[in-house]
Amino acid sequence: MSDIIETIVYRFEELSETARDKARAWYRESGFDDDWYNAVYEDFQRVAEILGLNLKTRTVRLMGGGTRQEPCIWFRGFWSQGDGACFETFYAYRKGAPRRIREYAPQDTALHRIADALQAIQRRNFYQLRAEASHRGHYCHAYCMAISVERDSPSWQDMTADAEDTMIEALRNLARWLYRQLESEDDYLSSDDVVDEAIIANGYTFTEAGQRFG
Template structure:
């Protein structure tokens, strides 16, 4: 025969410290399932545009039907050897890239260095270098990117001896930069402060022991 069981539901702020920790652990494991990296990806897409990288795209299916274009950016993280980020696309010289990056991210010395390195190697090759970046293998880190560099010179001059290495390393540094931003964002989002804010904003309820109710 059915029976009615009454359970008192608590908000996060009403729990003991031990129960709060249990509630936070639930959120990190089961409640943290959204595309938390979207803002980082959007920032990276803008940076790529400024330095001259046209990211490749692929069609992804939406839950409600239809598709949308998604930039070819991948990552894995954040505690295993081999974790990292990578992307696919085409790099070409972008006029005023260094100036534009400094304007967009005035305090980011690493982005300034990457843009300056690309500008320097382009200058030595009369701004004629281009590069195709493709993902290879099942891992996602900077060395899973195959980077082919060419010089489009109507006089058929060869690119300088350092060009392939310089462009490749700068693009891999860009992937490393992306990974650090993703790691920083993830660390913030799973911090007690951010988890508490998310739990309270969603109005989640818990038992006295900190177990999710409902």
């Protein structure tokens, strides 16, 4: 014979502060949208295009059986040694990048410095430098990017002595910039105010102790 058990459930705003903390912890662990970082990725793709990067893509299988192309961007974070972000790309000079990046992100001085560094090293090499970055290893940070640099000179002129190091550092700085954007987005989405708003908007219910019900 079946038993009927009645349980009183509470909306978030009805919980004690201790129970709310437990409800927030549940949401941060289980309630996050798996694609929370998409907006950051989209912004990065726009930044990459402005700077002259042509991000590589990979084929991703969809649940329905189809496929789609996604940019080769990876990250891991945000609390362990070795966490970071990296990407795979081809790079070539993009005219007007410093001006355009300032128009796109007028307050982001880190991006301005990256664009200026790329512009300066390209100028010293008659705008003929090209680079390729590929991911290597099991981690996802700036030093997991294998970066090769060459000068596409019709007269076979060598690149300047500082070209390779400057280019590599600029692309790694861009990976560090991407990681900071992801970390900031995670901090924002994990904040009490945003978590509380999401829990209330979704109408989740909890036990008196703050355990998710249903």
